[in-house]
Amino acid sequence: MAALTTERRWKTFADVVAFALGTNVWISTVILPAIFVGVLHGASQIAAAALPFVVLLLGLARRSEAVLLGLFPAAVLVPIALQPQMASSYVYGPIRFTVVALGVLAYLFGVSFFTTWHEPPAPRSVRGLSSAQLGPAERWQRRERVYWMLTAMSLVIPTVLLAWVNFDTAIEDYLGEMYPGRVALMTTALTVGAIVLWLGIYHYALLGVLRPHRTGDRDLVARLGQARSDAKIGKPRPRFYVSVALALAAMATLILLRHLKG
Structure with missing residues (x-):
């Protein structure tokens, strides 16, 4: 029960971080430039400006990394593509560009880290290893x-x-x-x-x-890949038939020996 509570709290924390950082990216790259150049009017422009925020909410609802890291940045570019002056140099000075870039990097890092990292359950017991005292190789x-x-x-x-x-x-x-x-x-x-x-x-x-x-481990990965390939084929490999034949031969030999002794 405690593990489920911790997992739920962690997911909520990750959602809050992604929402805060994503909203910051949306406001700094779409809303403020649109207001500055005076293009935030009309149903189509408002819909285009609201599209990234809708995609962000969709990604949070589904907890989808593909939406948060792929579709949301792409949606941010939609209103900019419709109004290219929103990304012109007189809108983004060097200082503002640096601040916005840091916000975007913080969003990408936060979503990548907090949505994939999960705290492992506490171990039942802890035993020190002699190799751990030597430090990393x-x-x-x-x-x-x-x-x-x-x-x-x-x-x-x-x-x-x-x-x-x-x-x-x-x-x-x-x-x-x-x-x-x-x-x-x-x-x-x-x-x-x-x-x-x-x-x-x-x-x-x-x-x-x-x-x-x-x-x-490349050898292990190769063996697992071969196992998946065999599973997709749906029939055993030749050594399976050889093993079955040997087992049947051994059983027949035992039955024959028992019959001869009887």
Whole structure:
């Protein structure tokens, strides 16, 4: 009963954290820019501005990581795509961009951590291990340093990339020369392109490094995969028939020997 109460409290805490951080992202990236540029009027614009909040509530109701980490950030981009001036450089200065970026990172980290981490039940007994007194092995210390480096890169690279796209005067001047009157639209397009580029780098470069570390024991994983494959086929492997044949032969031999002795 106590374990169920703790689990329920933890889920409630995770929901509150996700709601608070998600609402902060929604207000700072959609509502305030829309009010600042004066586009929060009309049924369609209000519906587009409310869409991210609805998706956030849906993700919290379903406790779905895919909705909270995938659909909600995508929904935030919908009103910005309809009104590109909401993401223009005169709306996001360097200081405000930094604050908003920290809020987005806090949301992503909070949802990723608090919705997946659960406190394990208390053990019935505790016994110290002699190997625990030696400290972590050198290879695990190297892995931890690599993990921290990848975490830092996951935060620094997208922030620097987006800041470069939105606040570099050379890019702004080039867009003004090539696309007069559409600087805000092209800046938003470049921002979306930078996000897509970063997601590709993150998936193939950073997760590619971590993927071998999260597969566990490769021999065991291979055996489990073979077992799943055999289960899908629906028929035993050849060694099963060999074992059955040997067992039947042994039984027949025992019966024959008993008959001869009788």
